[in-house]
Amino acid sequence: MSQLLVTSYGDPRTSVALDRAVPAALGADDILVEMEAAPLNTSDLLLVQGDYGLRPALPSPLGGEGVGRVIDAGGDAGRQLVGRRVVVLPSYEQGTWADHVAVSRRNVVPIREDGDPLQLAMLPINPATAYLLLTRFAELAPGDWVGLNAANSAVGLCVIALARRWGLKTLNVVRREAAAQTVRDAGGDRVIVAGDDLPAQIADALDGAQLGLALDATAGPVVADLAAALRFRGTIVSYAAVTDAPPAVRAHDVIFNEVTHTGFWLLNWLRQAPRTEIEQTYHTLNDLVAGGELAVPVDAVYRLDDYRDAIEHAMAPGRDGKVLFTFT
Ligand SMILES: NC(=O)c1ccc[n+]([C@@H]2O[C@H](COP(=O)([O-])OP(=O)(O)OC[C@H]3O[C@@H](n4cnc5c(N)ncnc54)[C@H](OP(=O)(O)O)[C@@H]3O)[C@@H](O)[C@H]2O)c1
Structure with a gap:
């Protein structure tokens, strides 16, 4: 068995090592999954x-999510899953790389047999x-209206696809023209390349409408401008902070428009939801995903042995999609 481990906290280019080990005996609740594909996400790199x-x-196995097939089980309950295709959920109690x-x-959910393994690997x-x-x-x-930044991200493109399905309109903020085209092609209703006067760009795009919800992946000053476009008692949710700047909201909007700023982490939902x-x-x-209605662009796939190139690629700015490991 080959797996990638994080050996020290630091630069992912130097803190990850390939380990070839004999798999440990399965516990009564454990299953053994032969992996098909697993993405390299920002969350893995942040970890x-x-x-x-x-x-x-440390050392700790790496990789939050992926898809594969159950080939063995440690107990009777798990044996019912042998032969099933499953996605591995991002509990971070195991590594999918x-x-x-x-x-x-x-920590798995059985899924349908059909569908592109790369897209299914990114489902969780x-x-x-x-x-x-x-x-x-x-x-x-x-x-x-739903407003979002980093709209060309994988999360952003999924938001746009779901919003279209549910009849919601999206106001999309990106930071470069090529990303704007990606979002237009995905069906974003209004697309803004953030400029010097973002409040005016947002007002112009909304043409008198207000946001019912705003979704923030960047943090920084753009959060204030999205929050200012919310309707009375609207909510802005921060789920990432790729700029590392504080996600500022103006006191004026919090007080007079009773805007709420909150956060979301998928792992909290996985831990708490029934x-x-x-x-x-x-x-x-x-x-x-199996029907192709939710899909994220893929930039490249790598074998596990080429993990250094894969990590370098996943960390490169201006990627045109996700980077994944494939195993079969
Ligand atoms: N809270 C949660 O539970 C949760 C769940 C899923 C994802 N996330 C987080 O959400 C974020 C997006 O994930 P993803 O997989 O969708 O990412 P992704 O597809 O890799 O896209 C990354 C996005 O971040 C943008 N970006 C990167 N650096 C930026 C900067 N300095 N200023 C402005 N934009 C910047 C990129 O814009 P360019 O294309 O222009 O580079 C791109 O839109 C990640 O940070 C991820 O960890 C959080």
């Missing part, structure tokens, strides 16, 4: 840098995040 919401003891993963059966994190961001923080009706809700959510999204 290596020691900047994520958890910091496992491995050709085989021993995982508790509560970004489509689920988009779905939960759109459904948990605001009562939205068809015709309502199992039935988790399975239903993934089955709904599985249908959309």
